[in-house]
Every structure is written in C-alpha cells, then in structure tokens.
Amino acid sequence: MERSEILVVGGSSAAAAYIQGLVSSCSMPSVPIASWSEARKIVGEIRERRFHAAVIDLDETPADGRRFLAALQREAPSIPIIAVTGEVNGRGEVAAGAFEVLTKPLSRAAVLTALHRAVTRSQLCAADGLGLAKPSKRSVARPLPEIIGDSETMQEVYHWISKVAPSDANVCLYGDSGTGKELIARAIHETGRRRGRPFVVLDCAAIPEGLMESEMFGHVRGAFTSAVGDRIGVFQLADTGTLFLDEVAELPLPLQAKLLRLIQNREFRRVGSNHSIRVDVRILTATNRDLAALVKAGHFREDLFYRLDVMSIKIPPLRERKEDIPLLVDHFVQQLNRQSDKQIRGVTAGTLRLLLQYDWPGNVRELRNCIERAGVMADTDFINIVSLRQVLHPVFQTAGSHEPGGTLSDMEKALILDTLRQTRGNKTAAASLLGISLRGLHYKLKRIKKDGIRARAS
Helix, strand or coil: CCCCCEEEECCCCHHHHHHHHHHHHCCCCEEEECCHHHHHHHHHHCCCCCCCEEEEECCCCHHHHHHHHHHHHHHCCCCCEEEEECCHHHHHHHHCCCCEEEECCCCHHHHHHHHHHHHHHHHHHHCCCCCCCCCCCCCCCCCCCCCCCCCHHHHHHHHHHHHHCCCCCCEEEECCCCCCHHHHHHHHHHCCCCCCCCEEEEECCCCCHHHHHHHHHEECCCCCCCCCCCEECHHHHCCCCEEEEECHHHCCHHHHHHHHHHHHHCEEECECCCCEEECCCEEEEEECCCHHHHHHCCCCCHHHHHHHCCEEEECCCHHHCHHHHHHHHHHHHHHHHHHCCCCCCEECHHHHHHHHHCCCCCHHHHHHHHHHHHHHHCCCCEECHHHHHHHCHHHHHHHCCCCCCCCHHHHHHHHHHHHHHHCCCCHHHHHHHHCCCHHHHHHHHHHHHHHHHHHHHC
16 A cells, blocks of 8 residues: 555544554554544644545544544545444444444454555545545535435535425436436435335336326226236325335326326325225426426426426436545445455556546446446456456446547556556556556566557557
8 A cells, every 4th residue: 555644533542543553554654643622623734734544433532523524524525534433323324424434343454445445545536637526515414325425416416305305395306317316215205204104116117008007096806807906006005105206207198197186186096996095195206308398399297297396306427426436436345245255345546547537328327237247257355457347348448548449458558657657656556556466567567668669660
C-alpha cells in the first residue's frame, strides 16, 4: 500500500491502539487523536492537512463521535471515514455517514481491507479528471441502507423522499431502466406513516393485457373460462399500505379509466362481481417514459396523469453520479462475498478507473451484473482488468479507449503509463494499484517498449 497518512480518532480505546499498530505495521504514518476536543480542533485544519482516511471509534463517546463524523464529512467529503462500533444494530445508523463500518471485535484482515479500500478511494479522489471529490450542497441521510450513493444528485433524491414520505400523496418516479426506482418507492413507503403495512409491486409491462384487470382488481369464480376460483387483486392485497405500479405508461387505456375511478372513489369491483370493495391504498408509480408527452400524443389519460403525478421525483442515471461508483462497487463486492464462497477484497485502482470511464447505459443494474460476473471469474483477492475483460469485452473497447477505435492493448498501455505517472514512477506501488505482480509489470513494460521500437521502425 502506498505511504499514506491515517487519522485515528478514539481517545484511549483499545480499538484505536490496535488500529494504530496495524497502520504502523504497514509503514503508514498515523495521527492519533487522544480526546474529542483535539478532534474538534483538527476539523478546522482539515483542509490544510492531507489525510488518506480517518478511523473513528464511536464507542468512546458516542455523541461526540457522531458529531465529529458529521463535521468531518461536511468539511472534507473526499476523506473516506471508517467507523468502528461494538453495536451490531448500530451499523445502519452510522453507515450513512461512513465509507466503511467495522464491528468489534476487530480482525486484522477486516481492518487492513477497509484501509486498503479507503486509501485507494482517496488516491482516486485526488487524481485528475475523476471528479470524485465534489461536496454535496446538503447532507441528507440515506432513507434505506440498501440505497447506495452520497452524490449531490442522490442527496436531492433523499431530500424529496423525506418531503413526500410523511404524506399520502401519490408520487411518480421517473428514471431510466436500472436506476433503482423500486428501491426508491420502497424507501418512501418504509419512511412514511404506512411503514409496517403491505408494500405490493405490480410490473405493468410484465402482465399480458388480457390478464391485467384480474391482476389489479381480482376476479370471482366463473368470471371467465379459466377462473376456477376467487382471486384477490393487488389493490386488495395492498389495502392500508402502498401499491407500486412499475412501468405505469404501459397500462392500456381501458384500464387507465378503471384506475382513475378507483383513485376517485376508493373502491373497485372484482372481475365478474357486482359487489364493490373499499380500499385505502397509497399509489406510487414509475416509468422510464415521459408521461406528459404521452398525454399530448393521446396514449395516456390527462386526468389520470394529474392524479398519479401529484409529486414527482427524477432518479438520476449512473452516468450523472459517477462519484457513487466506488461506493456501489464496494457494496456489490460485499454482496457477492455473502452470496458465494468468494473472499474478494475489492477492485484494483486501475479497474475502478475503467469503471468510472464507462457510461453504464444499463445503470446500477448493469454495474451490479458486471461486478458479480467479474467476481466469479476473479482468481485473485481483487477484481482486476483481466477479470473484467473476460466478462465484458465490448464495454472496455468503449470505456478504455483513449481514441475512437483503440484496441485493448492500447488501453492497457495507457492505463499502465497513467498509473506510473500517478505513483511518480514507483513500480511496486503501480503494480499494487493495477492488481498484478511486480514481475508482471516489468514484463508488460518491456512489451510496451518493444512495441514502441517496432512502431518507430515501420
């Protein structure tokens, strides 16, 4: 690991002393803070000091620790914070403000892995052109731990979730496929007054038009040929809770009229029944299309549009919040480790650089798929460029080329030379960032030199 200065805050705690020892064993200087008054003082100097990571033991003085964490995040958002706690149930509480949360008792592997990831993230924040160190205008806690992202655009989303969640207003979520609209809808439900009540999802694009009415409202036995028994629809299932209608733009016009009637009267009839059923349901909808444009084109009812789009939230595509990619990658790596026998510790800095260069048309869903596939193929502790190239060859022809039509060989050469510039010629550090051995780096440099000689000769 490249020589880095680590801030260790935790008074006289055993955990802080243990971490300082580990930091020293890696030949990294640490700056221990013995009291919370010293910690508050250093916040004022933080812009002049360059720390690659901060480790905070929240158990010494929990209130002070959380205040310091918030102040550090506000004054120096590019410094990754590793929070240490003995409270297993406290992980979600501090996760919104920390890059990593470690639960006591601490293990050497867990601490070193967290430090490696934090230092790599810090180095990338300082690198030119990556744009990872943009501070947010506001700091709003993530509504759910599963929602990953601290970028300014996601802070805006969290702000609107906090505004709309306490009400019963219908909300329409706009965003490209794969941006996490269902997760945002769940966050609105879970942070609103209907939490603990049913949250039911219906994908309007996945149900054949002939079955949609039955799916929404249910049917009685004998209503049609295959109706061999009564069926409860999603509106009745969601009674007292929330119904999320995904891809609502795909709803056929006849059913739009019936949905409008339900919203107005708070009641409906099952297919084949004369009996009305009253329900109390909050409706959240989502679409990747422009509903207002569909209204103008006559494909969506204007009166229903105004009923559903009482409030709207735009979910940004991943290409507009690339500073969240390192957090998302860490989250997906940890998910992969939990779901498989893998023990992946992260991605190399070179790999992360390529992930940041790609525009991710499939958004967060595509990134998750990429990390899962590359993790399965990885033969080392870290996902490197070789793993990615095996599973997503076309992506890296686009993402890694510095010029149109660039080859993978050109991309690798540019990445190696960029990394050497970043480490100021330190080949050991460059090999570590690239996720290859020092011998392997020497071999690649020889090949680059040979290719250069051939090019000049021709």
